[in-house]
Amino acid sequence: MVVASGIEFPLPLSTEPMEARMAEALPRDDGPWQYEPKWDGFRCLAFKGGKSVDLRAKSGKALGRYFPELTATLGDLETSDFVIDGEIVIEVDGRASFDALQMRLHPAESRICKLSRETPAQLVLFDMLVAPGGRSLMELPLHDRRAAAEDFIARANAKALRLSPATTSLATAEKWLEGAGNDATDGVVAKQLDDLYRPGERAMVKVKRLRTADCVVGGFRYLNGKRQVGSLLLGLYNDRGLLDHVGFTSTIANDERAALTDKLERLRGGSGFTGKAPGGPSRWSTERSGQWEPVKPELVVEVRFDHVTGERFRHGTKLLRWRPDKAPRQCTFEQIERLAPQVSKKGV
Structure with a gap:
């Protein structure tokens, strides 16, 4: 003892x-x-x-x-x-x-x-x-x-x-x-x-387990103090056909920011997220970082993620590639359905 x-x-x-x-x-x-x-x-x-x-x-x-x-x-x-x-x-x-x-x-x-x-x-x-x-x-x-x-x-x-x-x-x-x-x-x-x-x-x-999902870009945030995209806001369609915000990715190559910013600004002003939308500033974010720009839901990107909590990606995701071959409406929650094993008193 x-x-x-x-x-x-x-x-x-x-x-x-x-x-x-x-x-x-x-x-x-x-x-x-x-x-x-x-x-x-x-x-x-x-x-x-x-x-x-x-x-x-x-x-x-x-x-x-x-x-x-x-x-x-x-x-x-x-x-x-x-x-x-x-x-x-x-x-x-x-x-x-x-x-x-x-x-x-x-x-x-x-x-x-x-x-x-x-x-x-x-x-x-x-x-x-x-x-x-x-x-x-x-x-x-x-x-x-x-x-x-x-x-x-x-x-x-x-x-x-x-x-x-x-x-x-x-x-x-x-x-x-x-x-x-x-x-x-x-x-x-x-x-x-x-x-x-x-x-x-x-x-x-x-x-x-690192998994991938095809997500719709429903909005973006600018880099603090710059007129360039800093992160993409990601969405998936729910069973009511509404686009819910599920997370973000900020792994954007510096040499691609200018062209991507131009593309997103041309789509700006769309409906963005029609279901759950990104919140405003939190106690961890600045007023500027809480602001986001909605875009028309036309772009699809494949991202890698490590964990889902409450139908959202826990952490930031890694951008893998753009998916021009994928229709936005095909990006649904079925990709991240809950399949985890159940807690048991007896074990397996």
Whole structure:
């Protein structure tokens, strides 16, 4: 046991989670392998010593004050003196929301408490470092730690604690990878079943799904202080035939800006987005950067994206090529339909 702030915990709160190295494809050799969805939330090590609970981010920062419902759930368990590894996620209207997670990082305790009631978080468990009672499992192979995690979840029987799916089937893992990039998951993690837990080491393998979509250019923004295009605003047609704003791309080559600006200005003044439109300035943007110019929905561009949240691209996309062969009306949400694997208490 380790004493921190006068409380005995099974491991130091500075313990680092085991990490993964990037790869282009799922491993097939030197197995056997266990495959799991790569959850797109906040990585978290949860420590319990006696009745005291501490949640730590991958960076080592304390998370407990931002997720009081998880601290309460773990504190109420009859078992104690354990350490678990998982991912904090929040579902809104049945779909995982990274925006809801980010809203928790708020300085006002009253705001956090309100959000914890309205949009409670879950801890998706995928590994166990110390079993209840204080027995370390880090020197045991993954298949033994997985069995301990399954037993822990079954005994806890708590809605806020879930077990991540896992499979030894490469075919199933590849299906998960194909569906990743929507809502809760953004790839697949591969772990060797006979490997021990190695804090801080990139001993696992992660493969992220980068997908492409053909989008309509519904508007653009100028570069700050310049009369040249800075970013393209992207749209997809919804099932009502309206063009919804879904994101942006700013990966425009400098030697192409002048000609592209001329082309867009000739199309300026059109209907732009007829469904969900880009918002105005936010607390992160300037007044100028919040302004945008609508254009006639005639141009189609193929972009690469890594993740979709709430029917929008989470991050900026990479412009791959123009698609003059594609009709704008063919650019629909079917390209980014939600196919992510479901969280399960039993696994796969």
